[in-house]
Amino acid sequence: MAGDTHKAVFKKLNPNGKIPFVTLNDGNTLAEADAILGFLAAGTPWLPTLGIKRAKTYEWLFFEQYSHEPFIAVARFIQYYQKMPAERMAEYKECHVHGAYALNVIEHNSAKHGFFGGYGPSIADIALFAYTHVADQVGFELRKYPAGLTT
Ligand SMILES: N[C@@H](CCC(=O)N[C@@H](CS)C(=O)NCC(=O)O)C(=O)O
Structure with a gap:
């Protein structure tokens, strides 16, 4: 800061x-x-070594970087650390639109597969847990995503 x-x-x-x-x-x-x-995680089960399991882990890591973190983490930064400066309010609102979309994607996956990638816990779960579990501190209503909360 x-x-x-x-x-x-x-x-x-x-x-x-x-x-x-x-x-x-x-x-x-x-x-x-x-x-x-x-x-x-290299050499541990948290990063699967072969084929589709590793590819699915990357799929969710890239999702985290492109579709989740830029909105949920940035909304958190604006609210939690910067205390809502007026010049970032439009961006903050935009973050909520895209962040809620990302949480819906997570919810859909959690209801269907549990872990990201569907093969057991991986670093994709760690990456996505980080900002998701504190998203309700900055206006995302996590109770709307019950499957994501329980997995
Ligand atoms: N894609 C990067 C994003 C890193 C990032 O944006 N870090 C923020 C803090 S969480 C930062 O260092 N911001 C300082 C700045 O942009 O000036 C990652 O996931 O590691």
């Missing part, structure tokens, strides 16, 4: 100026939450 991720010292490491970001013991660096999850 103090703008540290845009300081030169941080941008030298991650030119995108965003967190999460990690520096590994071997000196490699890694940004993007779902890439970090993939790295940490």
Whole structure:
């Protein structure tokens, strides 16, 4: 919130100026939450190794990044951290339209398959849990999505 991720010292490491970001013991660096999850889960059942199981995990990770996080996380940022600045109100409303759509997609999957991908718990479940379980702090009515709440 103090703008540290845009300081030169941080941008030298991650030119995108965003967190999460990690520096590994071997000196490699890694940004993007779902890439970090993939790295940490490699070799465990949380990232299936072969074929359709891995592809389904990616399907939901990409959904999280493109259709969920940009709306639910951003609505949360505007309300929870920025305290609703007037100049972001139109964007906030837009986030609610697209965020509710994403929650409906989740609900449909949860009712049908339980875990994302349908093969058991994976990093896709972790990625989607993160901002979904706090979405009701910023105006998304989670009680409208009962299957998603119970899985
Ligand atoms: N796609 C990235 C998004 C990262 C992101 O937007 N991080 C926010 C905080 S949650 C950030 O660092 N914002 C600082 C900025 O944009 O200036 C991910 O999922 O890791």
